[in-house]
Amino acid sequence: MPRRMVSYSADEFKIVFKGLRTAGDPEEVERFEETFARYMQSPHAVGVSSIREGLSTLIDLMQFPVGSEIIMSAYNYHVIPLLLKQKGLVPVFVDIDAETLNLDEALIESKITDQTVAVIVTHLFGTASNSEAVAQLCARRGLKMIEDAAHSCGAERNGQKIGTFGDFGLFSFGTGKPLVTLGGGMIVGRDEKILARLKEGMGASVRSSGAGYFIKCLIQIVLTNRILFAVFVYPPLLVLQLFGWDAIERLTGDKYTTADISSKSHLSPFTPMQARLGHRQLGKLDAANVQRIRYARVLQAMLRDIDGLRLFTINNDRSNIILSFNTVVEDVKRFRTYLLTRGIDTRESSMRNCAKLLESADTFPVLEAVDDRIVELPCSHLLSIKDIHYIGNIVRKYFNKDAIFPAEEPIT
Numbered sequence: 001m002p003r004r005m006v007s008y009s010a011d012e013f014k015i016v017f018k019g020l021r022t023a024g025d026p027e028e029v030e031r032f033e034e035t036f037a038r039y040m041q042s043p044h045a046v047g048v049s050s051i052r053e054g055l056s057t058l059i060d061l062m063q064f065p066v067g068s069e070i071i072m073s074a075y076n077y078h079v080i081p082l083l084l085k086q087k088g089l090v091p092v093f094v095d096i097d098a099e100t101l102n103l104d105e106a107l108i109e110s111k112i113t114d115q116t117v118a119v120i121v122t123h124l125f126g127t128a129s130n131s132e133a134v135a136q137l138c139a140r141r142g143l144k145m146i147e148d149a150a151h152s153c154g155a156e157r158n159g160q161k162i163g164t165f166g167d168f169g170l171f172s173f174g175t176g177k178p179l180v181t182l183g184g185g186m187i188v189g190r191d192e193k194i195l196a197r198l199k200e201g202m203g204a205s206v207r208s209s210g211a212g213y214f215i216k217c218l219i220q221i222v223l224t225n226r227i228l229f230a231v232f233v234y235p236p237l238l239v240l241q242l243f244g245w246d247a248i249e250r251l252t253g254d255k256y257t258t259a260d261i262s263s264k265s266h267l268s269p270f271t272p273m274q275a276r277l278g279h280r281q282l283g284k285l286d287a288a289n290v291q292r293i294r295y296a297r298v299l300q301a302m303l304r305d306i307d308g309l310r311l312f313t314i315n316n317d318r319s320n321i322i323l324s325f326n327t328v329v330e331d332v333k334r335f336r337t338y339l340l341t342r343g344i345d346t347r348e349s350s351m352r353n354c355a356k357l358l359e360s361a362d363t364f365p366v367l368e369a370v371d372d373r374i375v376e377l378p379c380s381h382l383l384s385i386k387d388i389h390y391i392g393n394i395v396r397k398y399f400n401k402d403a404i405f406p407a408e409e410p411i412t
């Protein structure tokens, strides 16, 4: 069972294949931007080659003075604070909420100074932060609010889509995200002027080759299709993991560094092929999100009586679309190896303690208590309920508990 699963229908595969021969019509990108904005109920959406590059340009367009402070979670995708630092801005970290792993909103105010210009709210692993509270605070203190919803496309709070509470919302469509278009992403927001300048600035700049997308698609299929994974990936993965080497993470994990931000980052437009793929994927998004929530609730029912395994709250609504089913365990290596020898490939969190990375002088006790101990169990909507029972019961066995088989429940 692969750690992550991506599904391309035959139709979607054909779109990528066709992208090898024709560039497509740029109007398809505009049509997808309109569809996405409508789905999000946001006034504007602009497709970009990646969120990191989109954010980088957005920050330039906002023209914050050098030395301006931007408040964000200490537990974060490391590229974001590195990128700000490189622009002469100062990332100011806050500790996380123990139940959501997102920034603790209650701590933001104490970090605001005369230099603070913005707050970046990250909705990690599909779990919504309390965006209303942050939006109110930002409005009251005259700060910009940017929502990093890279993991949370389709998540909602009280019926409003995550990513639409602040000035800008960022959605990534890279591998392992809720909506996949072989990279790229979308920026939504209400500031028409800045978004228009973002779009203009991209012009018709360099377009990655169709061959690059095609190869990426094939790699994703081999790594995430169950049969191909079982035949080609699982045997070497198992052997290497027994020696403590997570081959998938080492080979495909994001090793982006500060140097790469200046040398490789080049914002370019979303491509027509990605727009076509995006339309198809958007049509399947809600059903996939709901299925993962149902599976996560089954796993939670199976595992909640285990001491020594920490779980996180999953609400019976769409405020957590479970991009990852996270657990916290004491002996990560032993736990992951036990599961892998029984056919279950897990993953360690790819988010990092950025306060530690950037050598912040502050302490972050809640983050430090879980950092390096988070293990993600497979919970893809492409699995069956039988698979979910298998995963849950293997974890139960690891903790010497009897097997159980709870049913799926509807979600509101």
Ligand SMILES: Cc1ncc(COP(=O)(O)O)c(C=O)c1O
Residues within 6 Å of the ligand: 049, 050, 051, 052, 053, 076, 077, 080, 122, 124, 148, 150, 151, 171, 172, 173, 174, 184, 185
């Ligand atoms: C939380 C978070 N924010 C931003 C990004 C950057 O997205 P992109 O790969 O589109 O630049 C990622 C990428 O994985 C992420 O996990």
